[in-house]
Amino acid sequence: MPYVVLGVSGSIAAYRAGDLARELMRRGFTVRVCLTDGAQRFVSPALFEGLTGQPCLVDTFEEPERGRMAHIDWARQAAALVVAPATGSTLAKLAHGIADDMLTTIALAYSGPLVVAPAMNPTMYGSEPVRAAVEILRARAAAFVEPDAGEVACGEQGEGKFAGVERIAEAVQAVAIRARLLEGQRVLITSGPTREPIDAARFLSNRSSGKMGAALARAALLLGAEVTVVSGPASAPLPIECTVIRVQTAREMLEASLEALRQSHLVIGAAAVADYRPEAAVDGKIRRVDEPIDLRLVPNPDVIATLAEKAGGSARVVGFAAEPSGDLDVVREKLRRKGLHAVASNDISLPVIGFESNNNALTLVFADGRVEESGVRSKLECALWLLESLSEPV
Template sequence: MSSLRGKRIVLGVCGGIAAYKAAALCSKLTQAGADVRVIMTKSAVQFVAPLTFQTLSRHDVYVDTFDEKDASVVAHIDLADHADLFVIAPATANLIGKLALGLGDDMLSTTLLATTAPLFIAPAMNVHMYENAAVMKNMETLRQRGVRFIEPGVGQLACGYVGRGRLEEPEAILAALERYAGGAQLLAGRKVLITAGGTVERIDPVRFLTNDSSGRMGFAIAETARRMGAEVTLVAGRTEGPLPGGVNVIRVQSAQDMLEAVLAEAGSSDIIVKAAAVADYRPAMKADQKIKKSEHTMTLELVKNPDILQTLGSRKKDGQVLVGFAAETERLEEHAMDKLVRKNCDLLVANDVSKPGSGFGTETNEVRIFDRNGNVEALPLLHKLEVAERLLELAAARLRRSEAAEPPLEGS
């Protein structure tokens, strides 16, 4: 049974010769059991008649913002709220540009501004248009907002050029949507423990030591684990931005606070992901009152904090999957493998924080994932939600393999 059965999908169709493939995609989505609603741009109807999509989807097709078919609702808001998934195929450079700028001047772009559903974009255009700096920048802007792109293929284009720009085949688009929807139950019944953000080590009541971690990577993992059906506990230090919904949040400050909170939850967790940036040291003494400035210099004595990841590794129970993170600036693989072995991790996610878009405080990350055999997977620069999806897929697969390898209980 397809993971798209019962899903409400809005399919946006832009003007281009590849619009004929959108008809095949609509048919495949409907056959997979999805409830498909189609929005076409006025240019799209020059290539494929709305009647084609109406017949395939068994629903009215929307083209004009002002053509309200049901007086009880506002059509573009109703469609935006209706969607479990939103896919644009084909997506033109014009639509991508409007979405990046937040413009809404037709039925499709207005509905896109109103939806909160996960958005997949499958571009199709001339190779030089696709590689145009403005188009690339607009796509990067959308990636940073969490939009997922189904990259175009390379081949003969309708304009006569050969290169990247042809709409991905309907079967591949369907498969991408099924993979995403299928993740909804990947961690059903599992308990996932995640740490996020930086810790705060107090010097006095008004000063502290911390780091640049925003918690966004940990938040993305927590949000994705919840979507995959897990019961999620998030131990969060100093963070930026709104907390993910639907998860149990435990707020902490110091490394010691985080250690205690994590150990209280670790025993019942199937997967532990330590994405927090924990301070390695803390002040030896914390002043009860604000330290007044006196001399030109001040010496601050620091002592080592407990190593949370190493503690978890030493206490890891059979079948539990432990995932660590390593933020590096040099010799990434060497440092990552050393940390993985020393701290008894199953997976280690390493990133070079000196690279643009891969450091603290960004919406994107470029990572390499290691296990004891070395590099498992190298991910390009992706939105952190996409990194989280792949990481949790790998962790879930390890969990299943571990359980499959367990000997049967005596007498069973």
């Protein structure tokens, strides 16, 4: 039975976490509970140990199995982490990676789907720090079970009442199902820019940050895939759970991708591959002269088109198009010419999305003519949307 870690923090609604644990067990999960110090002022570990038949953790240095770090074990084994009720303080800690108790330490060691059910006084819930924490966690694709509006424990009216146990259990079940969407699938992602050397010190490149490729890698992992990333020189950090092959030039990217293609079911070309390279890189450094100099460029191989051709139907190959015009006819022509399953197009002329931005908005054009829009979302949410759209049966 899949494990769920239920983190309970110091809200008066902590008394309802027992019912939530029961409901999750009824739905087939093995529930392991972790209480913050605040939560222990309202409920006790004995309650949850009795209900779940599992140890309930409260202290970071506790080890139910001697010599095994419980925060790592619990984080590795969990199919989902649900924090319910989540206080304002615990939300802020989750958003900023503060790990000063067992629950937030497990959360920092955990990279799977997160469900959060906040509960607090409406003024606290509307406060700037809480809004900011919610936004950060949403951008990381945490599933929020919104609190209800109404009268809260202190008598104030507004938003902040702990959501119903059913609604939270449903959200946990949904993320656990989603986490298996790409189970058994191997996904190959190309990411970042390429660098085409001019001489020993200089190169031609572009503004790709690698953030979209990194988001795709994280999203594919969240959906249960095995992930290989062939990445050009980009600073966006890639999840440690994926295999990363670092390359510099377009030709190196093609070679590494062809090698990985053989085992892949889905290929997503998010890299901004240089269309041209200097004909020959100069040995040493080109010296300054007061005359114009010529730089002759020759076309690079078309990485995504070559991958589509070599895949020959054994893998679905999806391209990205950074279109300054947003013209879908240009995208459709690209899709046909390169023999792709679909193209995800983004309008890089819009300042709120694209290259260095943390947000994006994709238009997904399929070879069969369907067109779908993601709307503006964080790059991780866009990536999840894209992978889910690609896995829907046609």
